[in-house]
Amino acid sequence: MSYQNILEEIDESILTITINRPKKLNALNRDTIQELHEAFKAARDNDDVKVIILTGSGEKAFVAGADISEFADFSPKEGKKLAAEGQEKLFDYVANFPKPVIAAVNGFALGGGLELAMAAHFRIASDNAKMGLPEVSLGVIPGYGGTQRLPQLVGKGRAMEMIMTAGMIDANQALQYNLVNHVTDLDELLEFANGIAHKIMKNSMVAISAAIKSINANYEAGKNGFETEIEAFGRAFGTEDFKEGTSAFLNKRKADFPGK
Template sequence: MNFQNLELNIKDAIATLAIARPKKLNALNRETIQEIHTAFKHLKDQANVRVVILTGSGEKAFVAGADISEFADYNVAEGTDLAAKGQEIVFDYIANFPKPVIAAINGFALGGGLELAMAAHFRVASENAKMGLPETSLGVIPGYGGTQRLPQLVGKGRAMEMIMTAGMIDAKTAKDYGLVNHVTTPNELLDLAEKLAHKIMNNSSQAIAAAIKAVNANYEDGTNGFETEIKAFGEAFGTDDFAEGTQAFLNKRKPDFN
């Protein structure tokens, strides 16, 4: 597929999708938001893709935020639509994506950029990464799920402080907070993400998709996550992967989930 603002590479069942607007520090504009949706919708249907790594092109930024020049003159209705549509087609779409999504944070992940990283299933970061939600310094609040996902990841108090101060934290602090799982050098960032992707691919894609759904259910209003887990657990007994996994275990061999 051809994109104006993205770079997509697929190798060894791993899709690496990079936001590529280096002159704008990979800031998210409307066109990029739509392209991200198109890319993920495409990857969902690709049987040869089992894990997605989401990153930014260049060495300075993952995504430095939203492209403020596009919405500086929006009214209330337009601002509401901007957040609602973005959450629907990108941020919530990624959070509920049935294939694992790893965010590899290289450099700045601010505002919509941090919200994009938080929509991924987990995050790794380079030592030079800086993260924050600076929206209150612009007279607005995070609109792509930041007020919801940041407290889930770092706790209410830390999220309140980050949002109210509009400050940035470094990669080490982000790891201490639980915002990222691992920190490494910039040169080793994608290698680490790929290493984790290969570990994931040793396991059942069917089971992983069910686990993503069950974990997310815990954060959905009106949904009983335990019931979701029980239903998915039971359904697993009817899958080919369950038959392969159990037989491999009993016969003391590695399972083949391909």
């Protein structure tokens, strides 16, 4: 599929999606959110795709925020609709995606950009990355999950400070806060992310999908994560991947998971 604001590349079952609006520092607008939704939806149905790496074009920004010019004159009703649609189409969609999503954060990840990175299953940052949620400096609050996912990752106190001050933290501070898993040189960022993706793909993608769902259940209101885990654990015994994995272990050979 042809896109105007994103680029796609598949290599060895790893799909790299690059947000490509360099003149706008890859800021998210409605069209970009829609294209990202379509790209993720297609990846969900593509058996050749096992892991997604999400990044931004250039060296300056992953995503520098939302495109403010699009909603500066919105009414309260329009603002609520904007947040709800964005959550459904992209941020919640990525967070609950059944295949691993790695955010490779190059440069600025601010506002909606950090919210998108936090929606990914985990994050790797370049050493020049800077992250923050500056929405209160515009008289608004994070509306794409920032007030929920940031405290889950860094703790309530740090999230309160970051949001209230509208300040930025650098990559090393993000690592200290557990906001990112790794920090690497900018020119090694995608290679590092690909290395982790290859480690992931050695395992059962069926089991990984179930694990993603079980982990997420712990953070969803009204759901018992332990019950979700028990159900998923039981279902795993009926999969071909389980039969292959246990057989390979008992016969001291490398597993070749069929993905079923």
